[in-house]
Amino acid sequence: TARTHGHILNSVEMNSLAPYSVGTCLTSLQPQKRNHSSSLTTTCSIQVPQPPPVQLNRRDAIGLSLSFGLVHSLLQPIIPIATAASEVAPCELTVAPSGLSFCDKIVGTGPQAVKGQLIKAHYVGRLENGKVFDSSYNRGKPLTFRVGVGEVIKGWDVGILGDDGIPPMFAGGKRTLKLPPELGYGSRGAGCRGGSCVIPPDSVLLFDVEFVGKG
Secondary structure (H helix, E strand, O other), X not given: OOOOEOOOOOOOOOOOOEEOEEOOOOOOOOOEEEEEOOEEEEXXXXXXXXXXXXXXXXXXXXXEOOOOOOOOOOOOOOOOOOOHHHHOOOOOOEEOOOOOEXXXXXXXXXXXXXXXXXXXXXXXXXXXXXXXXXXXXXXXXXXXXXXXXXOEOHHHHHHHHOEOOEOOOEXXXXXXXXXXXXXXXXXXXXXXXXXXXXXXXXXXXXXXXXXXXXX
């Protein structure tokens, strides 16, 4: 998605990539006491053990929180939040020589990102089958990272800064990126534990990226 998103990354820990960790929260009932004249009744809850969260590093998280910590759970369902990016009608993807495909939903009018600059970006990451594996919108906070220096996966750096056949993004812009495995998490995948991966090996990834501006 990413210190390490290397799509969202290198080997630096990312923010909850995007940049993130995958984990589920269980709700437990707390003991409650009630007084009845001369008797005291205590009711206790039963707690169900929770599987340990799976951690992704910054490069593995991207992009999966592409930043410095990692947050989410493999068992926790992700409820997509309606965002401006998702509300815009789909557009036709253009394939660049690198194999990365892009489509500008909104062309920004702000400053262009510069290599090494700290920037903020919102995103929704999906597998090719449409399954959402991470969303900064759900966390209510954009991912902050230095673009172009490997803090996120390569597809993100190239998709934001631009490359052969790919124009750079400008602040305020919204772009869909389709990353081949070699520009994402490759044959290793991401968030793998016990034979299961949040992002399976050799996955094609789709990101709706919103370039918010400087970090």
